[in-house]
Amino acid sequence: MKKLLTFVYCLGISAISFAQNDYFFPKKQLNSAIPTPEQFFGYGIGSHHTRHDKLVEYMRELDRVSDRVTVQKIGETNEHREQIIVTISTPDNIKRLEEIRKEHLTITDPSKPMPDTKKAPAIIWLGYNVHGNEPSGGEASILTAYYLTATEDPEALGWLKDAVILMEPVINPDGRDRHTHWANMHKGDPMVADANDREHNEVWPGGRTNHYWFDLNRDWYLAVNVESRNRLAFYHQWLPNVVTDFHEMGTNASHFFEPTKENAENPLVPKYVYKELNGRFAKYFEQAMNEIGSLYYTKESFDNFYPGYGSSYPDLEGGLGLLFEQASSRGHVQESQNGDLTFGFTVRNQLVNALATVRASLVEKENLLKHQRNFFSETIAQGQKFATKAYIIGDANDQSRNRAFWDLLLQHNIEFYHLAGDVTENGSTFKKGKAVVIPSAQQQFLMVRSIFDRPTTFADSLFYDASAWNLALAYGLPHAELKGAFQKGEHITKTDLKPTPTPFTKSNYAYLIEWTDYYAPKALNQLLDNQILTKTSFKKFGIGGKEYGYGTLLVSVQKQKITSDELYQKLKQISQNTGVTIEPVSTGFSTSGIDLGSNSFQTVKKPQAMMxxxxxxxxxxxxxxxxxxxxxxxxxxxxxxxxxxARLNINRYNTIVLVGGNYAVLDKPAIQKLKAWVANGGTLITLKTGTEWAIKQEIVKEKLREIKPDSSRNKARINYEDLQASEGAKQTGGAIFEAELDITSPIGFGFTGKKLAIYRNNNTILELSTGAANSVLVYTQNPRITGYVHQESLKRIANSAAINISYEGNGRAILFSDDPNFRGTWFGTNKLFLNALFFGSNISSGGQFGAEEE
Known part of the structure; x- marks a missing residue:
């Protein structure tokens, strides 16, 4: 039996605490032996923003004083804040959690007997605060945990008996603390409701995102960030029946709960989820909000289309994802069109819907459990009947990128195998050991479909986020569909993810590293860090019976600052660090193409980069x-x-990066300073609207492909209420396009095929450069591969430049119309950016340097 009290909790509840409980839990029976949040923190919920470490302390205190609660650490963020799961149920259920977990997973396996749905508990996941500056959810998690721990209400006690509640109080601890500090440090006494007050206007980058400024609510599917990977590992141990996702929106809104916008549903998810389960749960949210008199709305906005939200990913895992959006006070109190909006009010709306979710889940428990069994039974059956029996995928030239993709599949618990032998499909040969086969007939078939599908028709033209998310294209890996029988090799597990670079012997002449490997830039960076003279090849060559492509790195033994033995040891260490294979050669005489002493090998300068x-x-x-x-x-x-x-000495940098933005703060002298720096030999890399800005400021001489105004007097009239939808449909919210790459350009080094898939979510469109070789990457005539794009935008994108190189004096600007690093998952294009970074200073308007004289 856990220790129930400390002396301070025996002192009773203050008058303010009574007011707190009357506001949040009117007429509820609560155990006074359980410390209220106010007793623990020293302030009432809603009057101050709670730091993440204090929130974790309170959850651990509930664990200490109550047998209903256990707290488990599932990982750490980049800033070393704990990620925790708070499990709440009856003491008996808590004692046998592992038994319950294993029994629950049998529901997801149709080959095993179905548990008794009357006796089996529902698994409810309450997730909060994925966006750090949407803090009402995190505060509501405190109150929800308190209530479920302290409640003596007969209905709630029944919930605990029939459910295991897994609570993730804060999905984004780093972002939350960034916003918490901001709100608390600017809180006035009395509080200031004026929306212009600094409290309500965070400085850049704000608290929405994590340490690396990523939106974690898009990352469930992409699994890029450590927070998401830790969560997914735990999630797949349980596969919950219901998952909540608590958010905030604009201050002048009210409160949103599902169903979402019509025609905005993921087509792979069974209609039952949207038409039946969402509708049933909505009645409980309606009742909860009506009881406290709060305004709300449904059906008008948001969507479940993209599979990577916290409210959509569970739908593809046999559960029910639920989105809540609360108008935000963005501080402690703020003016709104509905009157002053207090932090406490926003917290209460989130609280009542969390409890309404638990209530609904228990009423619908048998339906939820049966749905989960039916979901996986039907999913496997769909996979068995699907015309594509399996997908085969892998790049023979880049095992590092292959392993990164395998890692992604394992994050989603997808079953896949090595090839039993080489396979030729659609004219492409997939090598054993360098490609894998992914069967359609498996529990994760819908996730597999999501990874490979290429939809081009849609029920709606407005998207809250992306309309395309083909990860096979994102990773840039050759792949094919297998329509007939196939053979499987060994099952792939985490042990297959460990890099296994080929051991190599010492050379007294030179070493080569192929640039096709994804981690070759990492190896190059370590070479340059160690002041090892390294060159890159501007032409193909063959040596030692092997052919080498553009960008191959050359490390000669001569001219180094260290001995040949020291060089060999350094190279062995770099190979182990990066997984990159290093090949020794004993001669500089090639069997084809250039020799190793050719001027077509150019010395690589270490990037000194600033952004x-x-x-x-x-x-x-x-x-x-x-x-x-x-x-x-x-x-x-x-x-x-x-x-x-303006006051920075930029001459210490040889590379400057301008991502998307307006850069309006840079005045004319600053612009001239940047322009002069480029002309003096610098490399400027720009992305998206950063490219637009550089062109409009005449830092470069390239041109944008502008939208031609419609001068027709007979343009069809539309109703005012349809205006937003009409204009919004012209935006490219996120689709995948085809472009053709010049693989002989340093920007194209390491790519073996000319056709490349590009992600685009903007309308920055570049005209082709006037220089014959300056447009390195160009959209094809019919560029759309998958996703929604308006026909007017598609016409403008066709045959436009995706990357232009603009030469200015002794320097150059490398202009991207898109974002090659999108959400950290576009392995297929971020090498373009890395090439610009490492090889930018080697690019000149006359082609390669060092032309021979006769």
Whole structure:
């Protein structure tokens, strides 16, 4: 029996505590031996923002004083904040959690007997605060945990008997604390409701995102960030029946609960989820909100289309995902069109819907359990009947990228296998050991479909987020559909993810590293960090019976600052660190193409990179660059506040990155300073609207493909209420397109095929450059592969430039119309960015340097 009291809790509940409980839990029977949040924190919920560490302390205190609660650490964030799961149920259920978990998983396996749905508990996952500056959910988690621990209400006690409640109080601890600190440090006494007050206007990048400025609510499917990976590992141990996702929205809104917008449902999810389960649960949310007199709405906005939200991912795992959106006070109290909106009010709305979710889940328990069994039975049956019996995928030239994709599949518990032998399909040969086969007939068939599907027709033209998410294309891996019987090799597990670089012997002449390997840039960065002279090949060549492509790295033994033995040891260490294979050669004489002493091998300069961040800059794109270089390359990049640019000595940098943004803070002298830096030999890399800005400021001479105004006087009239939908449909919210790459350009080094899939979610469109070889990547005539795009936008995208190189004096600008690093998952295109970073200074308007003289 856990210790129930400390002396302070015996002192009773203060008058304010009574007021707190009257506000949040009117007429509820609560055990006074359980510390209220106010007794523990020293302030009432809603009067102050609770730091993440204090929230965790309170959950652990509930664990200490009550047999209903247990707290489990599932990981840590980048900033070393704990990720926890709070499990709440009856003491008997808590004692046999592992038994319950294993029994519950039999529901998801149609080959095993179905448990008794009357006796089996429902598994309810309450998830909060995925966006750090949407804090009402995190505060509501405190109150929800308190109530379920302290309740003596007969109905709630029945909930605990028939359910295991898994609570993730804060999905994004780093972002939450960023916002918590901001709100508390600017809180006035008396509080200031004026929306112009600093409390309600966070500085860049705000608290919405995690440490690397990623939106974790898009990451369930992509599994890029550590928070998501920790969660998914735990999630798949339980496969809950119901999952909540508590958010906030604009201050002038009210409260939203599902169902979402019509025609905005994921087509792979059974209609029963949307038409039946969502409708049934909505009645409980309606009742809960009516009882406290809060306004709400449904059906008008948001969607379940993209599978990577916290409210949509569970729908593909046999559960029911539920989205809640609460108008935000963005501080402690703020003016709104509905009157002053207090933090406590927002918390209460989230609280009552969390409890309504538990209530609904228990009423619908048998339906939920039967749905989960039917879901997996039908999913496996669909896979068995599906015309594509399996998918085969893998790149013979890049095992590192293959392993990254395998890791993604394992995150989603997808079953897949090595090839039993080489397979040729649709003219492509997939090599054993370098490709895998993914059967359709499996529990995760719908997730497999999501990864490979290419939809082009849609019931709606407005999307809250992406309309395409084919991860096979994102990883840039060759793949094919197998329509007939296939053979499976060994089952792939986590042990297959460990890099196994080929051991190599010492050379007294030179070493080669193929640039096709995804982690070759990481190896190059370590070579340059160790001051090892490294060159890259601008032409193909063959040596030692092997052919090498553009970008191959050459490390000669001569001219190094260290001995040949020291060089060999360093290279062995780099190979182990990166998984990259290093090949020794004993001669510089090629069997085809250039020799190793050719001027077509150019010395690579170490990038000294700087990126502008801060007000006006798109934080997500800046975060993607930062995350890529930190986690994939191990290379630092200096992040400079855009406001500090004018007084910064930029001559210490040879590369400057401008991601999307307006850069309005840079005045004419600052623009001239940047322009002069480029002309003096610098490399400027721009993305999306950063590219637009550079063109409009005449830093470069390229042109945008502008929208031609419709001058027709007979343009059809539309109703005012349809205007937003009409204009919104013209936006490219997120689709995948085909482009053709010049693989002989340093920007194209390491790519073996000319056709490339690109993700686009903007309308920045570049005209082809006037320079014959300056448009390195160009959209094809019929570029759309998958996703929604308006026909007018599609016409403008066709045959436009995706990457232009603009030469200015002794320098150059490398202009991307898109984001090659999108959400940290576009392994197929982020090498384009890395090539610009590492090889930018080697690019000149006359082609390769060092042409021979006769």
């Amino acid at each position: 502008l961040v801060g007000g006006g800059v798109t934080s997500s794109e800046a975060g993607e660059v930062w995350h890529l270089l930190d986690t994939k390359i191990g290379m630092p990049i200096t992040k400079v506040e855009v406001y500090n640019f």
